[in-house]
Amino acid sequence: MAEQTASGDFAALRETIRTFVDERDWDQFHTPKNLSSALCVEAAELLEHFQWLQTGSREELGAAKLEQVRHEMADVLVYLVRLADKLDIDLNAAVAEKMVLNRAKYPADKVRGDARKYDEYKDYKGG
Amino acid sequence: MAEQTASGDFAALRETIRTFVDERDWDQFHTPKNLSSALCVEAAELLEHFQWLQTGSREELGAAKLEQVRHEMADVLVYLVRLADKLDIDLNAAVAEKMVLNRAKYPADKVRGDARKYDEYKDYKGG
Amino acid sequence: MAEQTASGDFAALRETIRTFVDERDWDQFHTPKNLSSALCVEAAELLEHFQWLQTGSREELGAAKLEQVRHEMADVLVYLVRLADKLDIDLNAAVAEKMVLNRAKYPADKVRGDARKYDEYKDYKGG
Amino acid sequence: MAEQTASGDFAALRETIRTFVDERDWDQFHTPKNLSSALCVEAAELLEHFQWLQTGSREELGAAKLEQVRHEMADVLVYLVRLADKLDIDLNAAVAEKMVLNRAKYPADKVRGDARKYDEYKDYKGG
Numbered sequence: 001m002a003e004q005t006a007s008g009d010f011a012a013l014r015e016t017i018r019t020f021v022d023e024r025d026w027d028q029f030h031t032p033k034n035l036s037s038a039l040c041v042e043a044a045e046l047l048e049h050f051q052w053l054q055t056g057s058r059e060e061l062g063a064a065k066l067e068q069v070r071h072e073m074a075d076v077l078v079y080l081v082r083l084a085d086k087l088d089i090d091l092n093a094a095v096a097e098k099m100v101l102n103r104a105k106y107p108a109d110k111v112r113g114d115a116r117k118y119d120e121y122k123d124y125k126g127g
Numbered sequence: 128m129a130e131q132t133a134s135g136d137f138a139a140l141r142e143t144i145r146t147f148v149d150e151r152d153w154d155q156f157h158t159p160k161n162l163s164s165a166l167c168v169e170a171a172e173l174l175e176h177f178q179w180l181q182t183g184s185r186e187e188l189g190a191a192k193l194e195q196v197r198h199e200m201a202d203v204l205v206y207l208v209r210l211a212d213k214l215d216i217d218l219n220a221a222v223a224e225k226m227v228l229n230r231a232k233y234p235a236d237k238v239r240g241d242a243r244k245y246d247e248y249k250d251y252k253g254g
Numbered sequence: 255m256a257e258q259t260a261s262g263d264f265a266a267l268r269e270t271i272r273t274f275v276d277e278r279d280w281d282q283f284h285t286p287k288n289l290s291s292a293l294c295v296e297a298a299e300l301l302e303h304f305q306w307l308q309t310g311s312r313e314e315l316g317a318a319k320l321e322q323v324r325h326e327m328a329d330v331l332v333y334l335v336r337l338a339d340k341l342d343i344d345l346n347a348a349v350a351e352k353m354v355l356n357r358a359k360y361p362a363d364k365v366r367g368d369a370r371k372y373d374e375y376k377d378y379k380g381g
Numbered sequence: 382m383a384e385q386t387a388s389g390d391f392a393a394l395r396e397t398i399r400t401f402v403d404e405r406d407w408d409q410f411h412t413p414k415n416l417s418s419a420l421c422v423e424a425a426e427l428l429e430h431f432q433w434l435q436t437g438s439r440e441e442l443g444a445a446k447l448e449q450v451r452h453e454m455a456d457v458l459v460y461l462v463r464l465a466d467k468l469d470i471d472l473n474a475a476v477a478e479k480m481v482l483n484r485a486k487y488p489a490d491k492v493r494g495d496a497r498k499y500d501e502y503k504d505y506k507g508g
Contacts, residue, residue: 047295
């Protein structure tokens with residue numbers, strides 16, 4: 001696992017970002033608090049491209065907007081990987097852990113085709 | 128490149144998420160518009176853990192909050208990878224492309240130690 | 255109460271915004287879902303001005319940024335008032351209602367000087 | 382104007398919030414930076430209620446969700462009014478100022494029925 005991570009996508013991104021930040025002496029601004037703000041701002045800039053659209057499919061976006069969307073997604077990813085680096089979090093392990101919880105919270109045979117949140121689901125069923 | 132992606136972190140996450148979604152018949156809710164909303168909501172849930180803290184370091188967070196932070200980061204990543212899947216976007220390529228733009232916008236020798244945005248920087252220096 | 259609202263700040267804003275929207279035939283885009291996205295995007299644009307600052311005081315912001323902050327706050331308010339209009343929600347009544355809940359959740363004599371969330375507080379004290 | 386504000390909705394909310402905060406000694410946490418984070422988090426909690434819905438109309442929301450939406454909107458407003466208080470910003474004046482800019486950016490006779498952003502509009506028409 002550790003070896004896979006060391007040679008994986010996240011490890012490569014982490015190194016690219018570290019170099020970029022160090023060359024600019026920006027590590028001083030990269031508290032986890034500030035990085036989580038920046039991540040949230042980038043996620044909203046991504047959302048902005050979709051807010052007046054119907055579904056935001058590739059066709060509805062068009063080529064120019066799709067490129068902007070790609071770049072906003074890159075920004076989100078960069079801040080996420082940077083935050084993981086600063087907090088020493090393994091993103092693959094974090095998702096693996098969270099997916100176990102998600103599978104338990106949303107059993108496939110009970111929530112099929114239903115997007116309500118777990119809490120609402122529970123309330124609704126009366127369980 | 129394609130081969131690396133096929134065996135990389137993102138490809139593995141994409142498959143895990145596809146299986147999870149398909150088992151629940153949730154693909155019908157996963158328009159790019161809805162996914163970008165969900166991503167933004169998760170990014171804000173992540174931010175919530177930091178909002179009243181000083182810097183949000185591991186020490187300041189403590190073990191319990193750090194675990195919640197790990198899980199919120201996992202949620203952000205899951206929606207990002209899912210959105211990339213639905214829009215057929217290669218996240219590694221997107222970051223590579225964006226980093227080229229970032230390096231041009233923020234030349235290391237000019238912005239060192241300065242967190243102002245590119246526009247402000249330009250205005251300030253070029254004024 | 256109804257009379258006060260009719261002549262108050264929110265009623266005046268609501269009318270100004272209705273006129274602006276109607277002149278542009280934009281009501282068709284103003285579903286509550288879309289308006290809540292737009293509100294979130296504007297809130298993040300506001301946050302962007304503060305993300306690398308220490309506290310974001312008037313002095314730290316400076317005159318130019320303070321004006322941008324004023325405008326982002328105006329955007330947030332416009333979408334909030336518009337959403338309230340579309341959902342037929344009385345904002346004064348909503349805050350009055352919520353403040354009753356807040357006072358019960360955070361009793362002054364128990365949370366003084368403590369910014370933890372209600373749930374954490376409860377867990378901590380009740381542990 | 383000043384007199385109207387002094388007796389208006391915002392002035393009344395400002396006083397209610399000041400009392401609530403002072404009773405809890407929470408002013409120490411209320412830097413503009415922290416308040417803009419909190420505002421963004423509440424805006425996202427509002428958005429969460431709409432993210433899997435079609436339009437989020439009162440009918441689609443239902444009574445229970447509508448009440449939660451009311452409360453999230455109240456939270457957004459509380460942080461907005463508090464931030465305005467800390468930065469000494471007159472929200473009515475801010476909107477009046479911003480609406481002048483909006484009317485100039487989006488001339489009614491040119492953008493009727495078109496939700497594209499100003500920049501896109503300009504690019505599109507000016508192409």
